[in-house]
Amino acid sequence: QQKVQQSPESLSVPEGGMASLNCTSSDRNFQYFWWYRQHSGEGPKALMSIFSDGDKKEGRFTAHLNKASLHVSLHIRDSQPSDSALYFCAAREGADRLTFGKGTQLIIQP
Amino acid sequence: DAGVTQTPRHEVAEKGQTIILKCEPVSGHNDLFWYRQTKIQGLELLSYFRSKSLMEDGGAFKDRFKAEMLNSSFSTLKIQPTEPKDSAVYLCASSQGGAETLYFGSGTRLTVL
Numbered sequence: 001q002q003k004v005q006q007s008p009e010s011l012s013v014p015e016g017g018m019a020s021l022n023c024t025s026s027d028r029n030f031q032y033f034w035w036y037r038q039h040s041g042e043g044p045k046a047l048m049s050i051f052s053d054g055d056k057k058e059g060r061f062t063a064h065l066n067k068a069s070l071h072v073s074l075h076i077r078d079s080q081p082s083d084s085a086l087y088f089c090a091a092r093e094g095a096d097r098l099t100f101g102k103g104t105q106l107i108i109q110p
Numbered sequence: 111d112a113g114v115t116q117t118p119r120h121e122v123a124e125k126g127q128t129i130i131l132k133c134e135p136v137s138g139h140n141d142l143f144w145y146r147q148t149k150i151q152g153l154e155l156l157s158y159f160r161s162k163s164l165m166e167d168g169g170a171f172k173d174r175f176k177a178e179m180l181n182s183s184f185s186t187l188k189i190q191p192t193e194p195k196d197s198a199v200y201l202c203a204s205s206q207g208g209a210e211t212l213y214f215g216s217g218t219r220l221t222v223l
Binding site for chain 1: 114129139143144151152153155158165166201203211213214215217
């Protein structure tokens with residue numbers, strides 16, 4: 001079973017709209033969560049991390065973590081064409097390596 | 111600071127050939143990872159090194175895939191012999207370890223004919 005599951009697999013949002021990506025973990029030992037973004041032809045790049053329950057905002061991006069339900073979300077407001085990319089959720093337990101989800105393909109329609 | 115450098119960017123191999131992919135991690139990073147990326151399977155871990163010691167060797171990939179960390183600033187991934195199903199993007203990544211951010215290279219796109 002995939003320890004980190006992402007939904008939806010693909011998401012299309014009009015330019016200027018709000019994109020919401022979801023991630024659920026099946027391992028209660030996961031304590032640290034990241035969102036990575038990968039543009040075509042490049043490697044994934046860390047977008048933001050969240051380690052505590054609640055919201056964390058960085059510019060147009062807001063991550064939300066609920067450790068009780070093992071749910072992490074990423075919300076992108078005022079979506080831009082440059083936000084079109086593959087988004088990965090990743091989690092880790094302590095100093096162990098990251099476990100990645102399969103990704104959500106986000107398409108921003110001009 | 112330079113990021114993670116991977117060479118070559120593209121590789122085309124005939125079935126049965128041996129290929130070697132190269133990776134230079136970010137200077138000072140202790141952890142190094144090799145991943146394979148496909149649309150169907152996503153990111154699959156091939157190997158994980160910590161301070162040059164092999165920590166994890168992806169079970170399904172052991173027979174034909176061998177990663178080595180020759181020194182703290184250079185790693186190779188050898189695929190021998192290659193098969194068409196090995197066609198994918200191979201990504202190298204490094205981090206300082208612990209709960210630190212992972213830095214990825216741009217990847218090597220391998221096509222096996």
